[in-house]
Amino acid sequence: MTEFSDLGLSPATLKAVAETGYTTATPIQAEAIPMALQGRDVLGIAQTGTGKTAAFTLPMIDRLAAGRAKARMPRALVIAPTRELADQVSASFEKYAMGQKLTWALLIGGVSFKDQEQKLDRGVDVLIATPGRLLDHFERGKLLMTGVQIMVVDEADRMLDMGFIPDLERIFKLTPAKKQTLFFSATMPPEITRLTKQFLNDPVRIEASRPATTAETITQYLVRIPSADPKAKRTALRELIGRAEINNGIVFCNRKTEVDIVAKSLKKHGFDAAAIHGDLDQATRMRTLESFRNGELKLLCASDVAARGLDIPAVSHVFNFDVPHHADDYVHRIGRTGRAGRTGEAFMIVTPADSKNLDKVLKLIGKTPEEVSLDLDWANIKDEPRPGRGRERGGRERKRKPREAREPRPRREKAEAAPAPAAEPAAQPQPAPRPARERPAEESRPARAERPARERPERERSERERPQRERPERERAEAQDRRRGRDDGDRVVGFGSDVPAFLQRPPPRSTKD
Known part of the structure; x- marks a missing residue:
């Protein structure tokens, strides 16, 4: 068992650790902290619950103790996949940085941008963020990552599951190439391995336990x-x-x-x-x-x-x-x-x-x-349909099952029993016919009186209901031309016989002539 006092931490940090009640370091902490204090890149693989947060928090506090942050330019960056994990890292800094003159800010979604921007304007040493909110602040021009000296990626395999790898690659490219990177993950899928080879510089691989193993406790x-x-x-x-x-x-x-x-x-x-x-x-x-x-x-x-x-x-x-x-x-x-x-x-x-x-x-x-x-008694536990789906579907099927019972609908019976005066044409006011533009109104009135009022709609309806194969060949060709916007004559398609005045104007003469 390794004591924290044997890992090379400063007296102020050791005092903060002792006040939390911890005296013995976990395997991942015992191996990662000395390497991180030396400025080496670390690739840590350990199962969850083994103290990975303290493995990068404690050496980061010691390394950042000397120096001061500038406005909108953090000196250290911690990327976490979820808001809860980012908040947990922030709580760890609050415990272990007690008595130190270090500042930190938490950038997560669901919180006001204004409060976070105020902290960034004052300057913070450590920035703890989720990928989405961090890039939002960068795109708003409220954050510069050119001063990052230490970058930590926590739960990298979870970022892979949540689709954050493209955002993570972009964040790496926005930070300086010469920086210390601490990369922690419980598992190492191929995509995470590719990421470590691309952005870590000769890392120290620390495998405190076999990847994806459960604790014996x-x-x-x-x-x-x-x-x-x-x-x-x-x-x-x-x-x-x-x-x-x-x-x-x-x-x-x-x-x-x-x-x-x-x-x-x-x-x-x-x-x-x-x-x-x-x-x-x-x-x-x-x-x-x-x-x-x-x-x-x-x-x-x-x-x-x-x-x-x-x-x-x-x-x-x-x-x-x-x-x-x-x-x-x-x-x-x-x-x-x-x-x-x-x-x-x-x-x-x-x-x-x-x-x-x-x-x-x-x-x-x-x-x-x-x-x-x-x-x-599993036999008496019957299936329970999901609300809003199975019950409605079952209800509709029960209503539609007797099809012959639905034919005499109440609406049709009411229509047949309607009073006779309502069906007489004389009792209904007839709208005034619109005069045709191409001929006088007195000529159009007798033409409309020559045939019954419902004759034309019935004829048009019968033409529409005719099957396509019974129409003449020329009629089908004209219908296809209309759908394609073609015109075989001199008329303007879409305006009929009325051509707007702006289409009849001569084209303007060129100034070069």
Whole structure:
């Protein structure tokens, strides 16, 4: 075991670490901190919950202790994939930089631009940001990254999953080529490996544990249920929560809509639960997280946006309501428990439809969790249609099923029983006919009186209803020409016989003539 005092940190930083209650460094901290203090590029690979945040925060504070930041030109940059993780890094700086004359700013979405711009105008030593909000400030002209001396990329594999790699490449190109880069990730997909080869300069590779492995302090359980019906899964989840001795726990779902449904179901059955996902505004997300950290909230229903960046050491249980689509997400989910040497339990509900995703998870972690059986009456848990879809579709099908019963409609019966005066033409006022422009009004009136009023519409309707194959060849050719905008005569297409005056004007003479 390595003590923090043996890593070469300054007395002020060691004092701040001691006040937090930590004395022994984790493996990733013991190997990364001395290399970072020397100014070397570091490629750190370690499972979640092993103290990666302190591994780059502590040496950064020591290296930035001497110097002062300029307005809109931070000296250090920390890039995080989610708002929660960025906020966690900011909280770490607040703890470990106590007593130091360092300033930092948090740039995340969902917060006013004006407050962040004011901090940038005063000048900050460390800038902690998500990729999108950082580039927004740069494009507004409120930020320059030419003075960055240290750049940290945290949870790089999560940025790959969220589609931030193009933004990350752009940020690298906006910063100086000669800088120290600390790159941390729990897994190393090929795209991340390519990124490290492109932007890191002879990095020290520190692999504190095999990539994508689970902590030994976490006891994992597998709960198989015979039905994929969401109602059956919610019943199984409530049964598991009722059996376990929970201090506080996190329930993970694959979809944001499912997060809300599970949270409402738990609250309906008397559990203290709340939802957090990316569609909620930042104020609600921060308020919910603060309640969970303080112990005011017992169960947190979350999407994978909360799988990383939640440093809450006292989480006792993690429940996977859905088997994750990506096997790496399972490692990060259950890594919310069993942190800082504590023990934790993780449950995963598995249905027959989850066989492929389950095989990927088991292959990644290299072991099979212990199976737990639930003695429930699964036959009486019927399928529950999703609101707004299945019920409406079923209702429409029931209405349309007896087709012969729909033929005598009430509307038609009312029309047939209408009073006779309403059907007489004399009782209805006739609109005055519009006079034709090419002939006098007195000539047009007898022409309209020669034939019945409904004769022409019926004839035109019959012409339109004739099949295409029965029309003369010339008529079909004229119709095609009209659709293509062609004109075989001298008339102007689109104006009829009325040619606007501006089209009859002679073309202007050239000034060169």
